[in-house]
Amino acid sequence: MRLNKVVLMAGCAMAIGLGAVSARACEIKIGATGPMSGAATQWGLAIKGAADFVAAEVREAGGLKVGDETCQLKVVTIDAKYTAEGGAAAANNFVSQGVKFVLGPMGSPEVTGMKPITTRNKILMFSDSYARDAIGKRWPLTFHMGPGPAAWGDPIVKMAKEEFGIRKALTIAPNDQAGTDVAEVVAQVYENNGIPTKLEYYQRGTTNFAPIVTRIMAANPDVVDTVSTPPGDAGIIVKQLRQAGFKGAIGRLGGPGTEEITRIAGGLDVLKDFYWFEPVFIDDNVRALQKRYHELVGVEAPENNFFFLFVAGGRALAEAISNAGTYQDAEAVAQSLRELHVNDPNLGQGKWIGEKTYGIRQELSLPFGMGLIRNGETLPVRRSDAPTDE
Structure with a gap:
């Protein structure tokens, strides 16, 4: 102030x-x-x-x-x-x-x-x-x-596509409004970049994701995006995916929580290839x-x-x-x-945006970061200017 x-x-x-x-x-x-x-x-x-x-x-x-x-x-x-x-x-x-x-x-x-x-x-x-x-x-x-992923998702997906050669994606999120709204928007961002995307949901409060992991493995995606899944849940999902033999990348176009996800999953060697949205650079x-x-x-x-x-x-x-x-x-x-x-x-x-997505300019947009882990090594976060409605 x-x-x-x-x-x-x-x-x-x-x-x-x-x-x-x-x-x-x-x-x-x-x-x-x-x-x-x-x-x-x-x-x-x-x-x-x-x-x-x-x-x-x-x-x-x-x-x-x-x-x-x-x-x-x-x-x-x-x-x-x-x-x-x-x-x-x-x-x-x-x-x-x-x-x-x-x-x-x-x-x-x-x-x-x-x-x-x-x-x-x-x-x-x-x-x-x-x-x-x-x-x-x-x-x-x-x-x-x-802003939400409709504003900032595109540059992150483009980065991930280039880094990991993504051809097919899958999103996983809770089956309530907090999960479905975000997952649908994120899936559309992948689709807009020529990446077919399957949506998978789970009941909030789930602690054993083995049945869902089995379905994910059968779908054989190049990336599993945990979107807005709480960090605690995302860490368990990543851990069980890796235990099941999933070799692809893990995305997170729904918010931060990398440290908590890494801790629960079992470390950077388990996380391996990971990219995420940082609301702040x-x-x-x-x-x-x-x-x-x-x-x-x-x-x-x-x-x-x-x-x-x-x-x-x-x-x-x-x-x-x-x-x-x-x-x-x-x-x-x-x-x-x-x-x-x-x-x-x-x-x-900062910039006031929101007219395009919500019909009202009451969304505070600030510069954000694009995080990347490759082969268990954390790389410098990339900066992106504050998204606009343009």
Whole structure:
């Protein structure tokens, strides 16, 4: 956020009439929600970590200037449990606590459960879901933290096709909205690059993928793409695929989690050939956030790279609140956010897109990375500029 929006101030006090009366400190509640338990816990903790960090930045600067007040951010964390029911419960909880702004959630079921409630109660939500209706004109207060694979998938598939000679692909994902929406989009990206693609689904909560692995082996694809499968599940799938003798590449056009997948699969030698989407291109400027997080929050930063993305979103939200001059009117803050020129000090220049895919420009696009492991060796992540609607 711009430094002129943050003022240094030790406390809030004001004189009224003949006596000095202590003023109640201005406090803005920022919700942080996502899967805080289960196989996708990394994603939820990344969102919480980002909210904690932005609040710490504001606190260190002395507060956020909002109209005539100087405010602090208070993070309210709720587990949305990666389900529509969990998302709805989280949204109702935020309503009961007077939360007007929310970072998260991640999963499409969570977002689906939250949107009607946040829209009805005028709560601005900065979510990250790859669902076909993640944002739209029906949801004017729902913003998208990073575009989906329809925007960034093409250069990654082109890279993988060149590196691994892919001729036939298979995607595997959970058989709910969080899985099917992403898998269908990713499959279309492969198809657009001349790669026939088969879609395979599994019941969320599965721990033994042997029957599915048998079907995958029979299909004989050159690559198995785990798309948005939670990292914990993806690691098991990779491990069982390799145990079954699968020699092809593993793709992941659905989000990060490489470290967790590698750990569960059994190491880089097991993972072997792997490529993935990194929502943020990690350079020294971005890594500095990890050190800064430890300095301000007192613990290590979340490992998942969605942390960096939501830091940029949280900073943009804080600046929009300051520019709007209100923390009570989410609609005014949303308009301020739409007009905001995002140039994050760590992640770089952002673009507002989404018109082509969703019919509304409320999707914050930032530079991203294309990760690659060949023969068990991690190669430098390749940078790509922020995707556009063009």
